[in-house]
Amino acid sequence: MANDALRRQRRTGRRPGENRSRDAIAAAALRQFGARGFDAVTIRAIAQDAGVDPALVLHFFGTKQSLFEGLVQFPIEPWVVEKLLAPGVEGLGERLARFVIGQLRGGEVGEAMVGLLRTAAAHPRAAELLRERYVRDLLEPLAAGLKADRPELRASLCSSQLLGLAVAERIIGLPPLVEAEPDVLVKIYGPTLQRYLTETLPI
Amino acid sequence: MANDALRRQRRTGRRPGENRSRDAIAAAALRQFGARGFDAVTIRAIAQDAGVDPALVLHFFGTKQSLFEGLVQFPIEPWVVEKLLAPGVEGLGERLARFVIGQLRGGEVGEAMVGLLRTAAAHPRAAELLRERYVRDLLEPLAAGLKADRPELRASLCSSQLLGLAVAERIIGLPPLVEAEPDVLVKIYGPTLQRYLTETLPI
Numbered sequence: 050m051a052n053d054a055l056r057r058q059r060r061t062g063r064r065p066g067e068n069r070s071r072d073a074i075a076a077a078a079l080r081q082f083g084a085r086g087f088d089a090v091t092i093r094a095i096a097q098d099a100g101v102d103p104a105l106v107l108h109f110f111g112t113k114q115s116l117f118e119g120l121v122q123f124p125i126e127p128w129v130v131e132k133l134l135a136p137g138v139e140g141l142g143e144r145l146a147r148f149v150i151g152q153l154r155g156g157e158v159g160e161a162m163v164g165l166l167r168t169a170a171a172h173p174r175a176a177e178l179l180r181e182r183y184v185r186d187l188l189e190p191l192a193a194g195l196k197a198d199r200p201e202l203r204a205s206l207c208s209s210q211l212l213g214l215a216v217a218e219r220i221i222g223l224p225p226l227v228e229a230e231p232d233v234l235v236k237i238y239g240p241t242l243q244r245y246l247t248e249t250l251p252i
Numbered sequence: 253m254a255n256d257a258l259r260r261q262r263r264t265g266r267r268p269g270e271n272r273s274r275d276a277i278a279a280a281a282l283r284q285f286g287a288r289g290f291d292a293v294t295i296r297a298i299a300q301d302a303g304v305d306p307a308l309v310l311h312f313f314g315t316k317q318s319l320f321e322g323l324v325q326f327p328i329e330p331w332v333v334e335k336l337l338a339p340g341v342e343g344l345g346e347r348l349a350r351f352v353i354g355q356l357r358g359g360e361v362g363e364a365m366v367g368l369l370r371t372a373a374a375h376p377r378a379a380e381l382l383r384e385r386y387v388r389d390l391l392e393p394l395a396a397g398l399k400a401d402r403p404e405l406r407a408s409l410c411s412s413q414l415l416g417l418a419v420a421e422r423i424i425g426l427p428p429l430v431e432a433e434p435d436v437l438v439k440i441y442g443p444t445l446q447r448y449l450t451e452t453l454p455i
Contacts, residue, residue, distance in 0.1 A: 088291035088374065170373030170423050171290065180424050188426065202428040205420060206440060209429060213416015217408060220373050221383050223391065225405040226412060236454040237409060241444050251439040 071109050073099040076157075078116055079164040087117065087168045087175065117168060120161070121178045127186055129158070134194035142207075142243025146235045149211045153218060154231055163219045166212070183208075197247060206245035210238060274312050276302040279360075281319055282367040290320065290371045290378065320371060323364070324381045330389055332361070337397035345410075345446025349438045352414045356421060357434055366422045369415070386411075400450060409448035413441060 077099035081090040092113060096103040110116035133144050152159030169176040188208065192200035214234070218226040226234070280302035284293040295316055299306040313319035336347050355362030372379035391411065395403035417437070421429040429437070 166419070167373045170370045170419075171292075176424055180426065183424065184426070199428075202432065205426045205428040208426060209416040209420040210413055210444075211416065212419045212424070213412040213414065216369070216373075216415045216419055217412040221379055221386065221415070223383065223387070223408045223411060225402075225408040229405065233455050237448075240454075241413075241447070244444070245440075251443075252436050 070099070070101055070105060074101060074106055074109060074116075075120060078110075078120055079161045082117065082120070082164045082168045087113075087172050092116075114174075117175060118178055121165060121175075121182050126158075127190065130187060130190040130194070134191070138195060138197075138247050140243075141246055142241070143235060143239030145207060145211070145242050145246075146238040147231075149214070150231050150234050150238070153215055159215075159219075163215060166215060167220065195246060199250060199252070202250070203245050203247075207242050210241055210245070214238065273302070273304055273308060277304060277309050277312060277319075278323060281313075282323055282364045285320065285323070285367045285371045290316075290375050295319075317377075320378060321381055324368060324378075324385050329361075330393060333390060333393040333397070337394070341398060341400075341450050343446075344449055345444070346438060346442030348410060348414070348445050348449075349441040350434075352417070353434050353437050353441070356418055362418075366418055369418060370423065398449060402453060402455070405453070406448050406450075410445045413444055413448070417441065 074095060078090075078095045081095050081098055090113070092106050093103050095116075096106045099106070106116070110119055129148070133141065133148060136144070149159070152162070165175070165179050169179045188201065188204045191207070192204040195203055197203060214226065217223045277298060281293075281298045284298050284301055293316070295309050296306050298319075299309045302309070309319070313322055332351070336344065336351060339347070352362070355365070368378075368382050372382045391404065391407045394407040394410070398406055400406060417429065420426045
């Protein structure tokens with residue numbers, strides 16, 4: 050255990066406790082940005098939510114702006130797209146719907162995406178950062194796995210439906226979507242996404 | 253002309269010049285909220301954009317908060333849904349897509365909706381106001397015109413796709429959507445909306 054901790058410290062240059070504090074701050078920042086928007090959130094509120102001293106937030110992340118910039122890469126893990134694509138394009142629409150809807154109903158990635166969306170909506174610079182990461186880590190890998198015409202447009206069409214569900218359910222809060230069973234939404238949105246991904250586009 | 257102006261003044265209790273200033277302030281506020289988000293916008297910036305004195309903004313609208321609350325009813329006109337529904341449900345998906353996509357590419361209603369969306373994303377109270385108006389003035393009238401099972405869910409599904417297009421194109425700015433011809437998007441999204449509106453839902 051001591052050796053593990055030592056190896057970890059050598060590898061990252063950080064003590065394990067520091068990593069825990071960093072993760073706690075990142076998670077708290079996403080919660081706070083998501084619930085209240087970029088402007089209303091203070092370093093103090095993030096520190097309080099994370100159970101650390103405000104000075105530690107500044108030590109790890111610098112300004113609120115640079116903290117946000119660091120968070121943009123937090124929720125989008127390349128393995129997500131890889132895993133969804135692994136069984137092939139058949140059924141991909143439904144797998145994609147199931148993953149995103151599951152996340153919107155309480156997953157960590159969903160919380161983070163809603164937090165980023167809220168912040169991007171109010172801050173053009175945040176929107177630009179989100180677009181760069183979104184295109185590089187989600188849209189392009191998904192497009193590359195499609196082997197169809199206009200793969201980037203197809204991936205973007207899926208994004209437009211899934212982002213819209215996030216906004217309609219989590220930001221505006223339209224009651225029929227908020228109240229719908231996840232399985233029902235998967236069955237409705239799966240075929241829409243599959244059409245965007247693999248069917249002939251009327252172009 | 254003088255009589256018209258007089259009648260107008262009697263009817264509204266305002267001089268025509270006042271109405272023009274009010275409209276100019278409302279339009280400027282939506283532009284400013286849309287471009288920069290609620291928090292970053294000042295009464296002074298709105299006044300400057302509208303070409304009026306800041307005192308006039310406060311005179312007409314009171315605080316920035318009450319100005320925003322007044323704007324929520326601005327873009328959503330009941331005649332929009334009536335007009336889209338008038339020819340019946342056949343082709344409604346395409347008409348709805350054409351209207352919204354046209355607005356997103358430069359219409360006044362589109363600008364206003366993007367401005368409201370940006371503000372709602374960062375401000376829970378704004379989101380609540382937007383939801384109330386959205387449900388009352390768009391979702392319920394659309395649902396009432398469908399004569400199908402689960403009309404509110406169907407109208408909400410359409411909203412989720414159209415809001416998502418607004419977010420993906422105008423807020424995040426995904427290049428394949430930004431660069432697509434409006435007619436192409438109408439042909440792609442029309443059938444999705446039509447399916448949500450009239451086809452059997454897999455529930």
